[in-house]
Amino acid sequence: MDDLTTAGFQTLSDLESAARAKLTDPIWAYVQGGSGNESTVRDNVDAFRQWHLRPRPLAGIDAVDLRTSVLGETVSSPVYVCPMAYQALLHPEGEAATARAAAAAGQLAVYSTLSSRSLEEIAAAAPQGRRWFQLYLQPEFSASEQLIRRAERSGYSALVLTVDAPVLGPRDRQTHDGVAIRSPVPIGNGPGVVPPARAPAFQDGRYAFPPDACVDWTVLERLSRVTSLPLVVKGVLTAEDAAKAGDLGARAIVLSNHGGRQLDGAMTGLDALPEVVRAVGARTEVYVDGGVRRGRDVLVALALGAKAVGLGRPVLWALAAGGEAGVHRLLDVLNAEVAVSMMLAGRRTVAEIDRSLVVRRPA
Ligand SMILES: Cc1cc2nc3c(=O)[nH]c(=O)nc-3n(C[C@H](O)[C@H](O)[C@H](O)COP(=O)(O)O)c2cc1C
Known part of the structure; x- marks a missing residue:
């Protein structure tokens, strides 16, 4: 029996400690690490502290409702599970455990191209679950297309294109701790599926990247031609790119710096939100990830x-600490925190959580 299913835990930070105690140094470095000196990893968490809540008591609330919709699908909570590679490093069941827990909670989960389980196995583990497929473009477009076909056949209802990783960011902590995560466990979607390239080659005074790292906005149209799945672009941080993604047919965007694992020093998704929401209005849904650790976030x-x-790393902590039951409890704990915060803030529904709820913390 996994520890936390019996012991229970109170907060996400309890889970972090439990996971740390279970995992080897290299795997911990893989989960926690960011790029460079990890300033963006820290900024993601800190960004939430820059906002205060403006509670409205005496709102006569006897229950709160966390349900909402994403791209027209009803979900039980606005919190979804981010795509994260190689989940079998954390628990032998890997993404299958995550899928069952998310499905039982009625929450959306996104699965990585680099999952340890195949996208078909993930779908079979939780046929009723709401699932989206995250695509890392493959060196040959036909290989990306094959993955998309498989996702369509297996009931994935959106395609999430990650655009902030044409090459891997410099994962210094992983390198220091001695794990280059080069297929540490097999990639479930097949031996032919490859992660983003690593280092550039220095030649004649230039740093040259692998040819497939050279991607531009035309890829969105190319993808729209081969699938009717709604397209979500993950990893933009500016109003310009959010608007461009919308113009090119993206139905939603994820403001994300990849958990601080790509461009160290990049701004946070949370800080990008106000300008992006202003720029895209209601025509493109906007999601955000990075540093979410409490219901108030x-x-x-x-x-x-x-x-x-x-929600990113906390899911991996939960998986390591308690497998499927750990992830289930994590989602319960976080949703309960959201519910209590809503009650205390005087907001009955997700729709009532509006801009007047927050104010920038005084400098
Ligand atoms: C170990 C790990 C693996 C990840 N793998 C992927 C991936 O395969 N594809 C992707 O788009 N994002 C990946 N991400 C980024 C997450 O989807 C998400 O943007 C980030 O983790 C959110 O930040 P948080 O961990 O602070 O919650 C990964 C993140 C971590 C921590």
């Missing part, structure tokens, strides 16, 4: 205009 993101909020 979810309220801040929603108040600033996010339609949904992605």
Whole structure:
């Protein structure tokens, strides 16, 4: 029996400690690490502290409702599970455990191209679950297309294109701790599926990247031609790119710096929210991820205009600490925190969490 299913835990930070105690140093470095000196990893968490809530008591609330919709699908909570590679490093069942827990909770989960389980196995583990497929473009477009076909056949209802990783960010902590995560466990979607390239080659005074790292906006049209799945673009941080993604047919965008694992020093998704929401209006749904660790963080993101909020590392901590039951409990704990915060803030529904709920912390 996994520890936490019996012991229970109170907060996400309890889970972090439990996971740390279970995992080897290299795997811990894989989960926690960011790029460079990890300033963006820290900023993601700190960004939420820059906002205060403006509670409205005496709102006569006897129950709160966390249900909302993402791209027209009803979900039980605005919190969804981010795509994260190689989940079998954390628990032998890997993404299958995550899928069952998310489905039982009625929450959306996004699965990585680099999942340890195949996308078909993930779908079979929780046929009723709401699932989206995250695509890392493959060196050959036909290989990306094959993955998309498989996702369509297996009931994935949106395609999430990650655009902030044409090459991997410099994962210094992983390198220091001695794990280059080069297929540490097999990639469930097949031996032919490859992660983003690593280092550039220095030649004649230039740093040259692998040819497939050279991607531009035309890829969105190319993808729209081969699938009718709604397209979500993950990893933009500016109003310009959010608007461009919408113009090119993206139905939603995820404001994300990849959990601080790509461009160290990049701004946070939360800080990007106000300008992006202003720029895209209602035509493109906007989600945000990075640094969400408490229920009140979810309220801040929603108040600033996010339609949904992605949860990353805490899911991996939960998986390591307690497998499927751990992830289930994590979602319960976080949703309960969101509910209590809503009650205390005087907001009965997700729709009532509006911009007037937050104010920038005094400098
Ligand atoms: C171990 C790990 C693996 C990840 N793998 C992927 C991936 O395969 N595809 C992707 O789009 N994002 C990936 N991400 C980024 C997450 O989807 C998400 O943007 C980020 O973790 C959110 O920040 P948080 O961990 O602070 O919640 C990964 C993140 C972590 C921590």
